[in-house]
Amino acid sequence: MPRFMGFVRMEEGVGTPPQSLFDAMDAYIGERAANGTFLDGGGLYGTEDAVNFIVRDGTVSRVDGPYAEAKEVVGGWSLLQYDSLEDAVADQQAFADLHAQHWPEASIVATLRQVQDEPPVPEG
Structure with a gap:
């Protein structure tokens, strides 16, 4: 069964989402955890304590946050499992719709990427 990684990108410092989004997400994630679609996930703190190598x-150089040049940051992530790419895309649309409905003033990008089950084969 294909696995996917979902990311939510948003402006840094956009504020706390409204309670209605938290409630809707609790129901959304609860349903998907119960049916085996949602494997793991969560929100992320801001970049004030982030470390980049x-x-x-x-x-290799180390750069500690916060990052003044960062306009958009990953605010949350999820590891998901679906029967097909089409099912994953449809559910990611439902996830984005929840944000549009409950937090219309925020601009977010909900990204879905398939997880590689096998490492790529090096060229040569």
Whole structure:
């Protein structure tokens, strides 16, 4: 059964979502956890305590948050499992619809990506 990673990107510092979205998400996630679709997930704190390790030209440098240049951050994630890509896309649409309905003043991007079950084979 294909697995997917869902991400929610939004503006940093947009504020706390309304209670109605929390309530709707509790029901949404509860249904999907019960039927085996939702495997794990959660919200993320802001970038004030984030740490990035940047690899460039064979060297590693550490950059601590907050990041003044960050306009959009990942605010939440989920690991999901569906019978098909079509089912995953339809459910991600329902997830985005919940946000549009309960938090219309926020701009978010709900991204869905399929998880590779096998590592890629190196070229050469």
